[in-house]
Amino acid sequence: MTATLFFAFTTALLYLIFRLVKAPNKRKSLAYLTGFLVLSYVFGPYISNQGSLIENEYYVIPVQSSILTFRPTVYDQEGSGDNWIYAQDFTYYYYSGAGIASERLLYIYISRAEAKNCKDFEPTEFNSWCIIHAQEHDGPEL
């Protein structure tokens, strides 16, 4: 779904920029461009997550988050799954990579408020997370 979304987003953006440059009524074209960008940022996570849920049966949206706000920030580039490794929303940071050794865990997370208490906290370096909450999965051991 990434290539399709990239293609659609880039085409629409280039068209609106071209229209802004060429059109005599710049105010209207600027309104269209602004509206497109605002809508993209508001509904971007929903479109991305929905696409990932359709194409990847192993895609997980944490129960603490929602399809409207969940944003993966780092993906596993090696495997066929393109699974997320790091993600965040307005309340939490999440990690679901190779560092999770326990077979019962689905992902770990830390709240943004707790992260402020960590020295040298890095959202994309889970070893710097000073407090960790763990989410187990419901199914049998992986």
Place this chain on the structure above:
Amino acid sequence: MDPILLQKCCPCTGQENSTILGLSDISSYRGDFPSPLQVMWYAPESSELLSTKIPDREIRSWIKDAAEYHGIPHAMLAVILQQENNPNASLGLQAAQFGERTLTTFLAVTDELLFDLVPDKMPSWSPIKAGKSIASGSSGFANMSRPTLRAAAAYTENMYCRNPMPDDVRYRLLGWDQDTRIPGDDWKADLYYCAAHIRQLIDRITGKTCHNDGLTREQVAAVFGAYNGSGPAARKYGSDAMKKLTDAEQGKTTLFFYEK
């Protein structure tokens, strides 16, 4: 003074063969694929110039040949292909998947021709899928990413000292070289890259370069998982793939890409 010949020392012989310990007989599937959408990208051989359809049995023979060429268990390749190409999916989902993989391949080819013009990843400011691969995203019959495919091909060349595919597969109509190292531009070549990657993963998981032995069930599950990536989601993929293999042994499920 005579010139000194430098000969590359190859760690493996290319005759290695990995098997699955205690694997029961799996029934061959001889029917048509149940998939409602049967299209693929393929460069024909000279003898296939006027063909518009490749029989499903012939595709299964390609799969067997690719597994044999890389000395990997045939059933493992069949399971991974079934995991990546759910043959029972609806027409709409399959069409969307084919369209997405074709577009990813198109962007990869464009990137190759236009000097890295297409971004490898979505920029961090993107409202949609920031950080996700674009030109180097997963694609093709085996759903492999371009860096993974290239690493697997290089591994075959460096450790087994041969091309990831034999010449009769590599060179097609008018001598066209299909070893492009781009996922999805030829689905027969994809099978050989996929088998090369499984061979690489077998060597990595067992810790034995040139593995030439039986694989335990745990090692097979780990290879399946590593094919999908790392972390809990990949482990789940690995256990699902293992279940598919076990069910096939017990006759509870059909491996549509498996024919002895």
